[in-house]
Amino acid sequence: MRWHNLYRRWVLGRHFRFAREHLSDHFFDALTAYALGLAKLGVAEAKEAAWALLVLRKEPVPGFSGQLEDIFFTIDHTLRERFGLEVAGALRRGLSRNDLDLTVFRAYAAERMLRVLTALSDLRRELLHLGQTHRQTLLTAYTHHRPAQPTTLGHYLTGVENLLSRDYQRLRAAFMTTDKCPLGASTLAGSPYPVDRRALAQWLGFGGTLEHTYDAIAAGDWALEIAHALAGLAASLSRLVADLLFWAEQGGFVVAERISQGSSIMPQKVNPVVLEHVRAFLSELMGGPAILGHLNYSTPFGDVNDHGPGVLEPLQSLFYAAEGAVALLRVALQESRFVPEVLAQGLRDRSVLASELVDVLVSHRYLPLAEAYPRVQGMLRALSSQGRTVADLGLDDLQSHLGVGDPELLRALEPERFLARRKVLGGAAPEAQAVYLDYALNRLKLERLELKELKSRRRKALRILATEPLSLLASPPKTAPTP
Template sequence: MSRWHAVYRRWVLARHYRFAREHLIPYFFDALTAYSLGLAAIGVPRAAEAAKALAELRKHPLPSFNGLVEDVFFAIDQQITEHWGLEVAGTLRRGLSRNDLDLTVFRAFARDRALLVLGDLLALRRRMLLLADEHRETLMVAYTHHRPAQPTTLGHYLAGLENLLSRDTRRLWAAIVSTNASPLGASSLAGSPYRVDRAMLARLLGFTQAVENTYDAVAAGDWAIELAQALAALGASLSRMARDLLFWAEREAFVVGERVAQGSSIMPQKQNPVIFEHVRALVAELIGGPQILLALNHNTAYGDLNDHSTGVLEPLERLCHVAQGALELSRVALEESRFVPERLAEGLADKSVLASELVDVLVAEGYLPLGEAYARVKRMLTSLAGEGRTLDQLSEADLAAHLGFSDPDLLAALEPRRFVERRRVQGGAAFEAQINHLRQARGRLTQDRRAYNTLRLHIRQARRWLGEPEGLLASSRESR
């Protein structure tokens, strides 16, 4: 019969056990196996048997929560005790605390979930670069302050967005690196009394390093905050992209594919781009995510954090799940939909967005100083608007009357492609500059994917070794 109150069982123990049984059991076996191998490496008796017992036990399902034991660790401990005896079970627990064990499990789980997000982010960036290359010469109007500003190309815009997402990648990777440090061997906080090699334990678990201070190993909660903040920043980036695509969809410059759009229940003519409305809802969760983790750490004593348990992991798991959804929906929407170049270029027809180019040519060709050129062009625009005309209707007579010069070369400044081709600086809108930038962006993406694949491979190899510890035990005996 359980010794715990029914309310405590329901809201604390059962909830924690359920989450651990659904998500964390492999991580507990990995951490316990690594620790038993660490003990075996320094000659602790029966530690090798404990490693073999874990390898056998992990093949069988653990029982559901029954109230007799409080968590998954004690469920594993109970099973080892029943089938391999108290001495083997006790050996495994030498110098081991649930403080360092739980935090090791939490970090490994969070790292792996964040890596899934990172994989989807890399896939979205790849899709954006493909589209940027395809639309290098697709002219469009760029907006600033919600008003038409200057010509550019869709490729230039998409490459810029990918540039933003590359920094989201960098932030998420940095958070993963912070998370990917092993607390194992820290024991309660002062360190294990057995001189296990903590660096070796970290390598066995796919971590890149051990948390250097054993007190910090069980006290730190900032790694979870970093993950949440990186995901929130990513959410803000995806929200900005969704907003722009919905803006273009409203003007039929971006047509969302039928397989990711929904019709109206009452208006048969409508095809609604709701996929981005769903993206917007998902990223709202991401943006609010850090508050939960900050609140958990706020006013928490600098001691062990393992009792936060599902309070940390449930929101992190949810945030990673939501981030994957937002990324996958965004990528699929781009794959299934199409841009309409004619609609994107509609704002170029009256040539109003080329007024700045006319000012620049007047200055660059030595006609007028900048201040005077700006003032004269602005007065001319006001006069044309009063007559119901726009820059596309400008004549040489208008140039002479308003600017004081009737050179026909000034009219050539009002050609969108000429405007774009003059922007040849690094990262500019000129077609050649775009080609160079895309080459650089593809190289950056390749490097990011290589680092991602290397870490994933390292983790998979570690997990494979821990699932079959006999080889590691043999290596340990040979080294001694």
């Protein structure tokens, strides 16, 4: 059959090239596992089909000729030509492109998700390292775009890591949804051949099996869940990027030369463009749920291309953007430097310590809160009218405005003292920061161990399929769990 040139150009050729570049190994993995499943049932020539696939996967997949519509039919045609109709036909028993394609798509997505999770784990580790380094680096914290309180850069950075730990869990949940195998479901009603679907999932390195054959080939929520999780990550990272750009504008964050660019006309400029590229990647991630949502919306609950091949290029673009954004942000933090005196410049006039002055007045029983707050507020207005700041206060000023001339009130205006009192869980006091760092590092260690285990499981399973698949017929497979 010769396809219409426009159909070849806009659909078949495009999908074929994507599959040839990104999915070929996954197709051979899935087909090999299915051949082994049929061989376990005693289907004639199925074992030979597994061996034939082992031979073929060592050779390049032919390019798109316009005669064969996709990778599956290309492999099927080559099997018939090289190994005969019986071997090729054995592999087709009960096999549908519905469950085959969705198995391949999920395997590809799961692999890319593991890469994103790894990159995010590395970024969080860098944030915790910097948090440890900058536990005592004073920082002016802002609320509503105005200087608000003293804290430390370490406290800020570990706070961002805590936020990203939840993004990690959302991405992990999306991975777990994706990491289920549809193979053996055939199409809708299920296969007439009782292949052990749990064994197929185990051989392919999946974490479980999709429990229902109709859902196995109709579901599109897995890709939508990935898009939402990546958009959530983008929202979180964008806030860190916004702060880094704000500090860079002030000179408090100097981006390394290797990841910045100069101006074509203004020789004095060094532009922190790496952060702008990160922001562009994050913008792309924010659009992911809209694309994947539309691909799923109002489609029949069955095998349709909208959330079949249609999700692959959007997902590939989202994975690329996610890995790029996280990797570039980690490098920006690793290679650039913070300038402590600039980050703390909002503390110089001591106005951000006014709340501490109120608290000391109340805690030392000099004034009730209802009176202390307006008195301090009035004092600030008076100082401003005189062109003075809180840093200029003396005991006479305190006596005049507050009715109290205690030197303890002046000590309340020291940023280090302010921080030392914040010993509450997760607070900015040195002791509280140390407790959080221990907790966060241990949490990250456990997550990285699990991530290593997940990658190892897939790597070991796929290595066997790619090198010695027939060895799987020698012993009964361990039953893979179905979450």
